[in-house]
Amino acid sequence: MTAAKHDVFQAIADPTRREVIRLLSKKELPISEISAHFPISRTAVAKHLRVLSEANLVKGQKVGREKIYRLQPEPLGEVKQWLSYYEQFWNNKLSILKHVVEKEDDNEESIKMIKTDKQ
Amino acid sequence: MTAAKHDVFQAIADPTRREVIRLLSKKELPISEISAHFPISRTAVAKHLRVLSEANLVKGQKVGREKIYRLQPEPLGEVKQWLSYYEQFWNNKLSILKHVVEKEDDNEESIKMIKTDKQ
DNA sequence: TAGACACGAAACCAAAAGGTGTTATATAAT
DNA sequence: ATTATATAACACCTTTTGGTTTCGTGTCTA
Incomplete structure (x- = not known):
């Protein structure tokens, strides 16, 4: 599952998404707290989270009425591997x-x- | 002025462009030879090369009637640096x-x- | 039980991305 | 000089992206 529509390279191409990753690297957060860090709407942030989620860079878990997202950095290994060839x-x-x-x-x-x- | 419109993260987001990078890592090539490796038109490849060029990942030099492109891998350092934080x-x-x-x-x-x- | 809150889903929009094909121009070869 | 080649420059089309609003639903809490 966790759709293959977006790969990790695409996921990290967007500056907003990189910033989301950075935030989540500090601590897991619900969508509303994440979107509080950006000038864009909560819905827009939710979309970015979906892209990140499809790339398995992030995983959301419903807790009560919130959905807590946490970083799953493993897919970055693919980028690293790709890079290592060019070093x-x-x-x-x-x-x-x-x-x-x-x-x-x-x-x-x-x-x-x-x-x-x-x- | 090697425009700043495209950054390196965006440049490597596209699989075709990553393949172009791979090709150029082997040896510098003119556009037509590069596009011979792809099912898309030469014009399309030229556009990808422009994106790569704006990200300074590639540099073209006119030689006679050809334009030879060669890889300039330095900007990948930015990606590497970004990644290193998440390691x-x-x-x-x-x-x-x-x-x-x-x-x-x-x-x-x-x-x-x-x-x-x-x- | 009422709100207030957090989120998902849908409809919509503008702009950018990734293509195409055509035409123009400089260079090379005959 | 003519013709073929390599590419640049356009104009154009379609899909995706990144954003918006609106509305519905589930969940806390006063």
Whole structure:
């Protein structure tokens, strides 16, 4: 089920939908709270949520009279996989590492773990 | 001025355009050769190329009567950066590191470079 | 039991997307 | 010089997108 009409690439193409994703990454929210963050109508937001839902990026659950949406980030893996092929062409893998390393407290540990894993 | 009308997220949303990107990643090509790979008209392909061009994912250069397009993968970095924020929510960061590390020969060095950089 | 609230569904609309085909122009080849 | 080629530039068509309003239904709460 969960229709295949929209794929993840299309789903993330819209800035509003990316912002919805960002909001939901912080915490699950009902539609009305989500739409409070946008200048557009609740109905319009609901439509974006349907697109996200069709791409399985989001899942809504009815709770009382509300419908709570939460992020399901797994489909982003497809994008990542697609991207990974092109990394060889602009070769800034260092910046990826840098990003991760600079943002983490336990990065030394992570790196060690992998290195150990390799032996 | 390489118009800002289309961003990279929109550009990669279309399967045809992703396929064009794939083709150009192998080797630069004139429009007619690109469109030979698709069931649609050359004009339609040219439009896709214009979208890609506006997103700076592709650059065309006139050579004689042909216009040769080549891939410019740098803007994909924006997608990658966007994605990197969400990696924490699914595939734990280790898989990123793992991917990079396993694919590189000089990874030890890379990692050292960064670590050194931090001190 | 009445409202008020949260949502879904439907009808509608304008603009953009993704196509088409035709015509014009510069370059290459004969 | 003529003709064929590669593409640009239009004009046009149809479907999708992103938005709106309105109305109906279920669910809390005073």
